[in-house]
Amino acid sequence: MKPIVAIVGRPNVGKSTLFNRLLGHRRAMVDDSPGVTRDRNYADISRFDKPFILIDTGGFEPVTEDRLLQQMREQSTMAMEEADVILFMMDARSGLTPADIEVAKMLRRVKKPVFYLVNKVDGDKLEHESAEFYTLGVDRFYTISAEHNRGVLDMVDDLMDTLPDVAEPSDREELTKIAVVGRPNVGKSSLVNRLLGYERVVANPTAGTTRDSVDTLFMCNKKPYLLIDTAGIRRKGKTVEKLEKYSVVDALRSIERADVVLVVLNAEDGVTEQDERIAGYVHEAGKACVFVINKWDALDKDNATFGLYVEKVRMEFKYLAYAPILFVSAKTGQRIGKIIASVDEVMEQYTRRVSTSEVNRIFTEATESHHAPLAHGRRVKFYFATQVGTRPPSFVIFTNQPESVHFSYERYLVNRFREAFGFNGTPLHLMFRGRDKKTLARQAHNPA
Template identity: 60%
Template sequence: MSLVAIVGRPNVGKSTLFNRILGQRKALVEDFPGVTRDRHYADVTRYDKPFTLIDTGGFEPVSEDRLLVQMREQSQLAVEEADIILFVMDGREGLTPADHEVCGMLRRVEKPVLYVVNKVDSDKLEDLAGEFYALGVGELHTISAEHGRGVPDLVDALLDHLPAAPSDAEAEREIRLAVIGRPNVGKSSMVNRLLGYERVVANPQAGTTRDSVDTPFTYNRQRYVLIDTAGIRRKGKVSQKLEKFSVIQALKSMERAHVVLMVIDAVEGVTEQDLTVAGYAYEKGRGIILVVNKWDAVAKDQSTMKRYQEELERTFKFLSFAPVIFVSALTGQRVAKIMSEVEKVAAEFDRRIPTAMLNKVLAEAERSHQPPVFHGKRLKFFYMTQVETRPPTFVVFVNKAEGVHFSYQRYLANQLREAFGFSGVPIRIHYRDRERDRKD
């Protein structure tokens, strides 16, 4: 799909326009500059020509503030990637020297640019918007992204520049990979290292990434989408509305992902927040890889890694199936191993086991360890079948499902893992009464 980038100075309403075109509230919107710091991608499929829309941090050409400089760099990258550009200006504030400078830069990119004057929500402001013709551009699109005024005409003009979607093109099968963890554990640096360039803002200030940021890429001929999420904090620590929305975005990113990289700070060690974040991923049934970052900063001897891994196994008891990789996003140490592990976990996430093989394991498990007694009668298991993948989900038919004790459920899950592996993948086993199933 074509890439459409929304660019402009901070706080001119780019994210509001992004949400308006997308048709849902996906980007962060707050009434102060600098809220949107990274490029933010979303596929827009509600029109006859689908496209990918990119929201960006604002240009601030004269600023030397490090964060604003990084935001400018991100916007410039978006312009380089985009096929069409929406340059948004503030109709209430009027034409500024920064608008002139950005406009001059856009003239040099040799791509279609639609010049948009936002916050024009009255006829009076419509008249005042004429000053923007001083930029020497052809057509101006005056809109109010907040109220929707003029946006349909802008979208029509945008669609005129887009190529028709191929009628016989099939969407390529993709694997979605989310990078999760507490704030400031190095998630954005990890994304940049994996991709080989500075895709997202990496800044020592905790909480720099507020939106979930999607980046498509290909590895070993397989299409992936890498999702860099805002750092999740415990509910009691999330005070501002902005931070609360970031948590929602991160959780939604897990819902969209197939595999998650759970990033842990090797220097700080495992914290209660790490357990909370990992618990979210486990509850959502995602493939999980534990990535211990900043390993270069840990004082080590010959057994340090072994001791650390044993500590992880004790702490993350519910993630005993998850592989562990010790890396340094700063130096690149072992980062190359991550994608090969992702391939394995993604394959397990999609794995389907024939019913005959499952029932062979079930019968052997019963012989090795008899089912429990319930109300004076021993439970009888009839058969097992797999009903879903992503994650692998099984149903076991039994004479009294309520009598299957938790310890025996765990035993059967372990038998499945011993027989079939499922490395990095949670498995779900549901128990149903055979008689009730027949009635249904």
């Protein structure tokens, strides 16, 4: 297991800037408003001498009546409990504050290495003024500028000396990456908490509480998963706040990172236009997908409710007809256990490979039983088909008129492949290419 390094400190001291600096590129949102980062955010850092998992946390206020800040404090406390090494950040421009002193007192009771960082030291004047932080009574603190990379590498060198050596297991199973997406306030964070069995992310009745995508590594039935809880995606016209615009981009990037996407809908709202837009992002990205209809317990139901709801979802999301539909309640835990089973099923299909001989057998049967329509008065001839990739399963089909294959015939071939190879829960990608017969013959005998 890689060691865990947690960044903690008051709001707006530059924790997310340091997170991005250590990661090597921008991932956590950075803004001048205090409290931007509200949840813990994980990253796998492997660019230095020793790999480690880095946690960026929400701001830490030792004494506050504000409920959201209290939750942020709880998240920071959990991060400190998880961490092997703690990076405690303070702000040179603000000077030493009573809150810093209170946090430092707490950290003295933590039997773990603590690095005391004074951030935003951009010049000699601030370097000199930072001497007041010695009143904390610590042996050493690091004066850095995370934004300008000043002093960061010296701190990293000492961090490398502190971290234990970790041998990576060679037979570790590959992670299944699961993104949880949906409109604000459909219950994504509550669903994540229910799946994990504890309050991993801040769940708050105010829409839009989760702004960053939040990663959680967990095991289920001895299999590893990475769960990505994303910010709610609002309609374009409603992303007025700069931060909300970041959140939409971050959610879309999370979809790109994922293998399987849980599209969460609110059962009470039915299917909205924004639900369709979000699902469209998933479809365009070519990701495996599971519809999770949350708050199913809140509906007044009769014998026809379930069937009508399934029909409605299938009608509105025709392009995702392969996606399983689950009806759950994050509040009560109803059917939550079926989610991972469904993820495993679609993931197996998403990564499945079919032999070239089997692909061509089904492909030949399909094209001979139902010929493609004429194109410009000419017959569309098909020569050969082979699977060229997974995630999603992708096939190349060689033909004399690749640009003339009608979308309805492409859909017919997709359906035949689904039926024959059991691809009932994953998108399929067909590519049509033109090749001469001699080359195709060599390809058939020596498939790549």
